[in-house]
Amino acid sequence: MPFLKWVGGKRQLMTEIEPLLPTRISTYYEPFVGGGAVFLHTQPKKAVINDYNSELINVYETIRDNVDALIAHLAIHENNSEYFYQIRALDRREGFNELSKVERASRVIYLNKTCFNGLYRVNSSGEFNTPFGRYKNPNIINETVLRAVSNYLQKNDIKLLNGDYQDALKNIRKGSFVYFDPPYDPVSKSSNFTGYVQGGFDDKEQERLRDTCVKLNEKGINFLLSNSATELMKDLYSHKDFQIIEVGATRHINSVGSKRGEVKEILVRNYG
Ligand SMILES: C[S@@+](CC[C@H](N)C(=O)[O-])C[C@H]1O[C@@H](n2cnc3c(N)ncnc32)[C@H](O)[C@@H]1O
Numbered sequence: 001m002p003f004l005k006w007v008g009g010k011r012q013l014m015t016e017i018e019p020l021l022p023t024r025i026s027t028y029y030e031p032f033v034g035g036g037a038v039f040l041h042t043q044p045k046k047a048v049i050n051d052y053n054s055e056l057i058n059v060y061e062t063i064r065d066n067v068d069a070l071i072a073h074l075a076i077h078e079n080n081s082e083y084f085y086q087i088r089a090l091d092r093r094e095g096f097n098e099l100s101k102v103e104r105a106s107r108v109i110y111l112n113k114t115c116f117n118g119l120y121r122v123n124s125s126g127e128f129n130t131p132f133g134r135y136k137n138p139n140i141i142n143e144t145v146l147r148a149v150s151n152y153l154q155k156n157d158i159k160l161l162n163g164d165y166q167d168a169l170k171n172i173r174k175g176s177f178v179y180f181d182p183p184y185d186p187v188s189k190s191s192n193f194t195g196y197v198q199g200g201f202d203d204k205e206q207e208r209l210r211d212t213c214v215k216l217n218e219k220g221i222n223f224l225l226s227n228s229a230t231e232l233m234k235d236l237y238s239h240k241d242f243q244i245i246e247v248g249a250t251r252h253i254n255s256v257g258s259k260r261g262e263v264k265e266i267l268v269r270n271y272g
Contacts, residue, residue, distance in 0.1 A: 001145045003063065004056075004109065005118025006035025010181060013226065013265065014041055016247045017179075022222055022271060026175035031165035032182045036060075039179075043152055050161040050168035053120070055108050057162040062105035064153035064160075067146055073106040074141040077114075084114055084132040092127050113138040166212060172221060180225040182209055184265075185233050203232060210236040213270070217241050222271040229264035237268045244268050 002011070010017060017038060028044035030036070033051045051057055062070050077083070087107055090096055099107075112118050115130040123129045152158075161168045169178065183201035206227075216223050217239075227233045229246055237244055245267045 001040055001148055002035045002037045003040075003142060003145050003149055004035040004059070004112045006037070006112075007119055007121075010037040010226070013247065014038065017224070017226070017267065020224060020245070020267060020269060021179075022177050024175075025177040027173070027177075029169065029172065029176055029178040030181070031168040031178065032180060033060075034181065038181070040149065040152075044156070046157040048159045048161065048168060050163065050165060052162070052164060054162050055104060056120070057160055058101055059105045059108050060153065060160050062101050063146055063150050064158075066102055067150035069102045070105055070109075071141060071143055071146060073102050074109060077106070077110045077140055079114055079135070079138055079140070081132045081134075084111070087111060088115075088128055088130075110140055113140045165209070169212065169216070172216070172219075174220055176221055178216060178221065178223040180209065180213070180223060182206075182225070182227065184228045185230045187228050187230060206232065206236060213237075213242075213268070214239065217270045223269065225268045227266055227268070229266045233266055237266070241270050242268050243270070243272070 014037065018041075021042065025044060026046065028039070028042065028047040029049075030039045030047070031050040033039055033049045034056070036049070039047065039049060049060065077087070088111060090099070090107060111128060111130070112120065114133055114135060116133040117130075118133075119130045121128070121130045153160075165180075165182075172178070182205075185203075185206055209225075213223055213225060225237075234244060247265050247267060
């Protein structure tokens with residue numbers, strides 16, 4: 001029951017991911033949680049969830065702590081381009097940090113539901129820059145889903161963190177399981193989309209993540225990772241303990257419309 005459309009959202013891959021998850025997990029980790037499709041589908045009782053995007057983590061916190069105020073605030077939004085660009089521009093103005101947590105969460109949900117393809121993209125200054133999506137009836141207030149997610153986050157042992165994935169994994173113990181859904185290695189450098197956060201996620205970052213997986217493997221911790229089926233990825237994850245499974249996934253979002261369609265992805269895991 002995802003409450004956001006998120007680039008690389010795992011809704012279509014869910015049927016392929018689900019049977020590959022371990023059956024016994026003490027703590028579920030998702031250090032690149034994004035829209036949290038796998039997390040919210042699996043609904044573990046104990047989890048550590050992280051993302052580098054502070055506006056996104058604030059949405060999770062606000063849904064957990066203040067869902068009534070959030071639902072009420074979402075009702076003020078208008079679906080027209082002038083209003084959209086006014087709300088989008090708030091992070092370019094002084095005083096953005098003085099907005100309340102509810103106002104900031106409401107802004108992210110509104111922009112996500114009304115912007116082009118639900119793309120959360122920022123420019124090099126960290127400002128949201130996706131254009132207006134011109135949808136007739138965007139579902140801005142999905143009250144049932146927001147309340148269900150709020151209830152789930154309150155009733156279970158879910159830690160929400162906002163930082164780099166490596167920090168989120170610092171105190172991980174044996175018996176835990178990690179699902180990594182990092183920004184993907186671009187299939188063609190021209191269709192490159194790495195703009196979730198300032199700085200992007202380049203080949204060096206993919207290598208750092210592989211090194212993290214090798215370390216987890218040495219500690220005896222199970223992980224599953226998704227990425228695009230590029231030569232770089234197949235090469236980085238060729239390791240005697242790693243199994244690479246190729247799956248076909250239709251990407252929701254591609255910056256070049258004509259290149260949409262079937263894009264092969266890989267799932268890598270270190271357990272059988
Ligand atoms: C592919 S998306 C995750 C999609 C998500 N699993 C879903 O189903 O919607 C990747 C996420 O990684 C986050 N990210 C990028 N660099 C990061 C880093 N160094 N540490 C933690 N998160 C990072 C981005 O903000 C983005 O939300």
